[in-house]
């Protein structure tokens with residue numbers, strides 16, 4: 001019995017590795033095909049053998065925003081102290097197994113994106129991989145419809161929860177400031193160790209919250225005493241549910257133009273040594289917004305929890321954070337740069353309500369709270385059946401109150417964009433440009449022109465749109481005008 005299993009796993013390994021070399025694969029496919037072959041032949045039992053090659057185990061990172069950035073920073077931190085294998089932008093079990101085929105290491109660090117239960121298999125993935133850690137960034141409303149099927153928020157939250165549900169050992173790492181991830185953490189406290197992270201800084205989100213934030217326990221409205229970024233903050237409910245005390249915090253934020261200084265404080269359980277570690281030291285990070293501060297803090301606590309070399313924590317964290325720059329962020333990231341000498345432009349993806357709001361907040365942190373009166377806003381809309389994303393976007397734009405909103409389709413449907421425009425123009429001065437998805441060059445050309453010819457000192461361009469195809473190319477196009 002054991003022999004035949006060994007043979008099957010060896011075969012699966014061979015086939016998986018061979019498929020890496022034999023087939024000339026595109027980048028996306030190459031990340032998952034060998035894993036697909038391995039799982040097909042070897043089944044779950046062989047994957048368990050693969051994962052047992054990792055001395056400490058695997059860490060899975062999930063959430064709505066910031067997964068890729070967080071995973072990359074975790075890999076930099078842990079990779080500085082020990083041998084790791086890692087994979088980001090992977091959304092399937094096959095992609096994770098493909099990485100596992102790379103061989104022996106102390107730790108595996110894997111991003112795992114979950115949109116809904118139907119298209120992902122979070123609890124199955126958790127059972128197959130047997131993670132030592134599941135890490136939650138945050139949970140916000142996003143794609144409310146996938147493949148033509150409504151995906152209510154409760155199901156979406158449940159899908160995220162399922163990734164840690166089968167865990168019997170290891171550590172769950174949760175954002176204390178996000179009531180949804182805090183709820184998932186609290187529900188695991190009886191089974192495994194749970195570590196929380198949260199902010200303790202002066203900066204505050206004064207704009208109204210987008211959408212109602214219900215208590216995940218009793219469905220009543222949550223009361224906030226402070227909000228750092230939309231629904232992330234310090235909250236409580238009459239039922240007793242409240243923000244957990246963070247094990248690791250960022251405190252004493254000093255926000256400069258290019259770099260921010262912040263202190264790391266807390267006491268965190270270190271999984272490889274089984275010891276609690278006290279931390280209290282300053283770090284220096286790029287100034288890239290509160291949303292990225294959360295990504296950094298999430299990466300820091302994951303690193304502290306899983307490094308086999310706790311003595312190196314302070315030095316490694318300071319060195320890696322010091323060396324970070326904006327290139328760690330994805331191509332669609334929100335960036336601030338100058339066009340035509342003195343016009344300040346903030347441009348980048350804001351695919352859901354939280355992300356767009358974070359972009360506005362970042363622009364305000366950078367240029368001042370009062371900029372709205374001198375700002376033109378170019379809004380790239382969501383698609384058909386994404387009304388919930390639009391509602392969240394709309395409330396952020398209204399509360400910001402720019403001088404004009406230029407509405408451009410961000411995704412495929414021009415009709416949907418027009419429909420959203422009709423709603424916007426009831427409340428704010430607006431105009432509409434029905435530019436198709438197919439002729440992206442034209443769309444990018446028009447947006448660049450709007451930026452260049454805007455009569456305002458500040459321009460924000462944000463909303464939905466494909467990462468590289470639209471945002472990456474649009475940013476290059478506008479930056480090429482920088483010195484003209």
Ligand SMILES: [Zn+2]
Pocket residue numbers: 215216217218219220237238239240241
């Ligand atoms: Zn409640």
